[in-house]
Amino acid sequence: MAQRIDFQTDPSRYRHWRVEYDGEIANLYMDVDENGGLFDGYQLKLNSYDLGVDIELADVVQRMRFEHPEVKVVIMQSGKEKVFCSGANIRMLAGAAHAHKVNFCKFTNETRNTFEAAEADSGQKYICAVKGACAGGGYELALACNYIMLTDDSSSSVALPEVPLLAVLPGTGGLTRVTDKRKVRRDRADIFCSIEEGIKGKRARDWNLVDEVIPNAKFDDTVQERAKEFVAASGKASGLKGVELTPIDRTFGDDGSVTYSLVEVTLDRDAGKATILIKGPDGDAPADMAAMQAEGASTYMLRLARELDDAILHLRLNERQLGLMVFTTQGDPEKVLAHEAVLLADKDNWLANEILAYWKRVLKRVDMTSRSLVALVEHGSCYAGVLAELLWSVDRSYMMEGEFDGDNRPLATVTLSESNFGTFPMSNDLTRLQTRFLGTPEDVVALKDRIGEPMEAEAADEAGLVTMILDDIDWDDEVRIFLEERASFSPDAMTGMEANLRFAGPETMETRIFGRLTAWQNWIFQRPNAVGEDGALRRYGTGKRGDYNMERV
């Protein structure tokens, strides 16, 4: 799998999805091109999906919010006759390396979360109209929608057959959403997850696996009717005009570097390290949201979010040997705050809301990245407001203290803004500052008084905002030694440690999916009973069941 996976696409390139816009309703059709797999060796039969299908879906959801703010209800449905979606492609899974499987699941999970976020953050509701078999990842797609309608015919059912059929879990949120979103009684969930053929009709409704079961003859009409009802009940503003997400400005270098307009990714393969340089604004902040909307996708806050998001995804999937991600910023912190302030001053504006909500998702993506994350707060940097969040998203931060010989850049500072106190909650529903100061919540309260103050190293250290401050004498050696040491540790131990240390405090459905469910799935993805020569995944389609070692752990 040496080919580079590209997370950028647009409707003109879609092979698997299409959207028909009907005013405030969007009909979203999954119609997977069997021969459009991202890799060779499998066909995407029966509306099964691979990462390529999901990249398109993520693009659909993203564009729905930015380009089609007029849409209030999205109806997810199948473009094929007899099948809704049969889930992740098994041959793809059986042939994929462990690391690809894990990253594939993570990305699909993140994309599923965006359906729920679309309603929670923007009032754009996803409903799922299930006709035909809806199995495994197919039902997980439905579960991530906020209203599930099932037709009542002889072949339409919902199912999570992973456990009996494949000896793996419904790992794209399936188990968690069944218990915690649909709140299905636990023994019923147990039965449901053990039945290959799934559950249909009245029982699916009785067990709350779907919200509505509709006679087949009335299904299509009822779906449209329900969509109209949801539109009528929606609190989302009407008549909004979108912003086109034009292609991002991106160049790949032969050495693996990636240059965007505001982000530069450079690699040091020997050191196992990728450095992500984020640049401050290259222009003045627009006067207001109208001016920002006129700037469209080129406006700093949106452009940077898109570039950073792409850089993270690129490194996750395409540069798996690099265990360290080092964030640096360079630019004018005042300007960052000025751009951000336009959004914060008019949060009810739909585009301001969308850009801030997108930053929330991008920062969650950083939190969830299975690499050791480090921020360097160097002179000339611009960790202010939204960019300061990176300091508490990473595992550690190092900050320059005092003058450095021959360095004429402005002294390193950290500047808080209002946005650090609630605009970008983590997946545990706390802010990064609340999570950081879980034991001393009074520190968060005290920090509110320091909004707008550019804190130099000593002040930032005293306030607990950075891990360590270092002067000119120590900086190079200390940072180098830390990075070298970190790069020498077992990447698996790092993954496990970081997954545990990053998410203190309360859990949510989201943290449970990425913590508990994903961890167990990854464990199973290592077990011979699933992935060994005679395991269920390998034997799938041969007519033989997996040959299991029955020892329990």
Added chain:
Amino acid sequence: MAQRIDFQTDPSRYRHWRVEYDGEIANLYMDVDENGGLFDGYQLKLNSYDLGVDIELADVVQRMRFEHPEVKVVIMQSGKEKVFCSGANIRMLAGAAHAHKVNFCKFTNETRNTFEAAEADSGQKYICAVKGACAGGGYELALACNYIMLTDDSSSSVALPEVPLLAVLPGTGGLTRVTDKRKVRRDRADIFCSIEEGIKGKRARDWNLVDEVIPNAKFDDTVQERAKEFVAASGKASGLKGVELTPIDRTFGDDGSVTYSLVEVTLDRDAGKATILIKGPDGDAPADMAAMQAEGASTYMLRLARELDDAILHLRLNERQLGLMVFTTQGDPEKVLAHEAVLLADKDNWLANEILAYWKRVLKRVDMTSRSLVALVEHGSCYAGVLAELLWSVDRSYMMEGEFDGDNRPLATVTLSESNFGTFPMSNDLTRLQTRFLGTPEDVVALKDRIGEPMEAEAADEAGLVTMILDDIDWDDEVRIFLEERASFSPDAMTGMEANLRFAGPETMETRIFGRLTAWQNWIFQRPNAVGEDGALRRYGTGKRGDYNMERV
């Protein structure tokens, strides 16, 4: 590891721990016998531990509560000069099968939780007096105590060196208690977990890794002084006389069966199944708690808890090929309720409190058991009050409906008691009924009105208390088919599925330890970077570090 692991012990057999009772203070010394390992092939140097050491510790904690209710403060300390405890024995871990590692960690985790439970449920406070190196599982022992005192000398420190040294996690609650109990700032936790040599002195206090750092010369006196202060501040009743935990009545059969006075374990190895028959009371309930105390360890409610606990542990560790645990009961439900009622009527009585709290732990042990759990509610059964909890601890329950040909036993019933509404919370801090009816909390409220009503099959089914009811025609086939099917599934997929479905709703430190932390640890315990030929665990002690594949997942 074919030898049978025995979870029963008593002070006369201890090799690794000793307790000196000093009125309301107990001095608990860890003084591991190097040559007292449970298995061959390793020495328990530097106060390192294996499962055998932990079985003794669990016995100490249990006896402290039942035999020594006069104790208000337990001081955990080392009986060796230079070391507090160096954690789980690495050679043991390196040589152990995956399933043993996982079960070892689970049992040690459960034992750690009992320190916290001792204070929460009985006001018996564990403080930890750390002199000498306190590393890995040693510090995890300390973390499970509720007050940590560290001496300030050149060699005493606390450390979690698992990640840098062994490429595994501090998996006995370490990472979770650092972030969620001690609430250590996340980047500091990251540093702490990356430093082999650990942290000592003032910094350990500043980072809240310990509660107090004391000059070495004053250490012993200060520890005793602090213990006396805690005794003085304790709300625990004084002058209580304990109950001796006499040996349980247990016989092993050649076929693997185990017969206790109230529990019978029978095995069907071909079917991968262990059946646990629980018998109702063999005598009348004592008149009151004074009479129950006079019965001592032989009183029904205590005797049954001890026998069931032992049976579960025995099956977990010694019968790992049996993936199914089937619970049945036989006896008079009224008598079960009568015995339970003596406890519930006098909950403030120390022994009533202890027995109920012990049942809470036993039921949590059932919840946490990595086997498919089934309850059969047959005619003549006694699922009432505390025993009814089993119905909602298991994955599924099947209940007999109506008369069965030739079966003269009383019709199967389920009877709720007051205890089902708060006495035995799960590790998620909800009752089993609350967890079961997460989506319909009003059902729990309605059930309160039915306390004491023996519900036959139809009523129990309508109330949602059992999974399925079956009449004489269907019972044998349906139950057999289910058990056969279940036994045919991948045990790993079952483990993962059950770990996710059993714990809907909120998370607590306990569920995070068993869910998130354990799952990641188990994943790492499969990874070549830890357990492969050149992995860190195997190479430990050779002077060579692990040779890692640096790919991140």
